[in-house]
Amino acid sequence: MSKQYLTVHTVDQAHPTEIFSLAPTPTAVFSASGSSALRIHSTTEPTFPVQQILEAAHKLGCHHVCTARGGLGVVAVSVGFGGEIKIWRKGGEDDTAAKEWALSYEIPPTKSSGGDVWAVALSADESYLACTTSDGRSHVWDLVARERIQTYETGGNGGNGGSFAMAVDLSRDGKLTATGHESGAVYVFNNDAGRMVYSLSGLVKPVRAVAFSPGCKRLAAAGNAGIIAIYDMQHGEHVSNLSASSNRPAWITSIDWNDTGEYLLSGSLDGKVKVWDVARGVCVATHSETEGALWSVRWLPKSERALAPGMGKGEMFCAAGAAKSLTFYREATGI
């Protein structure tokens, strides 16, 4: 059985330069690009209008922005090319009327110690942040206490630094942290015990994306190999691979599970966004609107409201990259 997705809307020239990262909340999507401003587009209106622009957020541009999967959607974290981390909050603590995003605080580059900060992930309760560094470390920050509570080393001996940690994710139950490395390694850490539980093999090439399934039972990892490796989190086993048949599959830059954990979304440098049926191990839809690289693909959290009259409420996802535009897709159900 195939799935059908259709383009709902494209926000052209959403940013002046290419878009590197997307992060959805229940009602909006953050986008980060090579220019200094972060943009927030509403996902509750058919034209996806700009809701807010966070000007001059990152002087050198921003490579990662994240929100919590399954969270309330009141915290967002962004990382700039200069190595600074910014924590954004929506509205006041108990204020329901004013729903503007504002800078909560910043973690300057010097405080993060070691290599420069790269990927970030937020816990579902929006109070912990995992971030990776170019020398292979991962730090966990308590965002409420504003302090670093954990550092995971992967450098091996001698402290000469490990392989660049290009991707990170936190499981929704908060128990596990996974990092994907340039060496092809994928490490899983137990946050309660504060130690590594699995060192997963299977991808020899750089890993650019890791993602826990919503039920925290599976971990998906992908990167330059052009395939998605699925690991079981109970025993740390390599369960399966999702791959297309092409001889030289393009590098995968971004992956994301849908809310039910049935489907995986992937975006790659050749501009293709694919939807994979995880259980059957097959690709069920491919879209390629642009020739340009895709840097980020994200499912939007399921909403009960229909986007517009007569449009249904199928699952939606968003893709962005070198084309500088945001493209929204919706599952074509009931047509």
Add this chain to the structure above:
Amino acid sequence: MPAHSHLLLEALFRILELVHEALLSGNLITKRFDIVWCLISQMIMHNTLEDQADFVAHRNIYYQNIELFKSQSMVDNMVDNLALTLGVGRGDLNIVATAKGLIAGSVDLKMRNGSITRCGLSRDNGMLLPSINSVEAIDLHSAKWLLVIEKEATFRTLAASRFHSTCKTGHGVLITAKGFPDLATRRFLHVLHSVRPQLEFFGLVDFDPHGISILRTYTKGSRRLEHEQGITVPRMRWLGIRSGDVLPYTPNVDSTTETFQDSQSSDSQASQTISSQESASYSFAGGQYFCLEQSCEFDNEGRPPKRARVHEPDSSDSSGSIILLTSSDRRRAVNLMKELRNTLETTDGSDADQMYELQRMMMLNIKAEIQAVDAFGDVTGWLDERLCTHFSA
């Protein structure tokens, strides 16, 4: 610091001493065997810049005092600081470094001593750039373009294949400064730049932070030598190479690694591959709405059942020319981006272009050398294409 500073002072005095001695005697001083400095006191005193270039006596600051100076860059820094302190350029002091640059192509140089050097005649390796002060006239003939190449090896290959005369867009000139450009090469380029405004200048550098800073040194000058005048080539355009030239999904990549297989995992689902969906998926018109038919057959047959999954090592991407950035590369990239950011509003699009490529470089975490544009390291085809695009545009 205090333990170190007496060494610095000693080094400075040693340089001053040598310079003073040279100034009085009109001798040449070399920083090293390949860089000749001529320091002439009378230049400053009497401002007589006439041909005193005949004096001799080579000195070797660095090699005579290796213990003291520790490194060549220390000598360079001190001499440049000295020039800066005096508020003049090396050229004004008539401190002339012989160029380490090489040139090949349709250029004739008429030297002050009356001889004529034909750069196009040199059989393969190109010829050493003479000091611009010793050149009286330059004849560029029909040269349409000038290509500055970061790498000596690439230059030599191109010069040997006579690319400067066989290029499809017409005759041109090849120049290399063998890496980071020296003052003499930059001054030479600046003169060519002002002699022939219609000559198109192109820069061909590696896709890494170093390459971009070399390019910027040509177009904007370097910070360390801000006090020097007449050494920039603002019109130089960035021919390559960029991320798009080396990314593995681009067609110019060799297809030797067709051994890619899916998992040999015992999970039967995992060993299924979809074939031919790429072509099938475009059957829906409009590009707005299509579904991927699940009719794609699984080609389990015709394939050894327990064939090991073969991942080529990463170095096999694009004929081994894609390299990972090191942490110092990344630091350098961030510093360059900061520099670019400060000038971004005030300048043309070239800075934005460099910013954009640096960001891509950081995102991909890769760099690549010039020869990465071709599987066999032959850049002529690529160059022809690029030059044609520039000239037809």
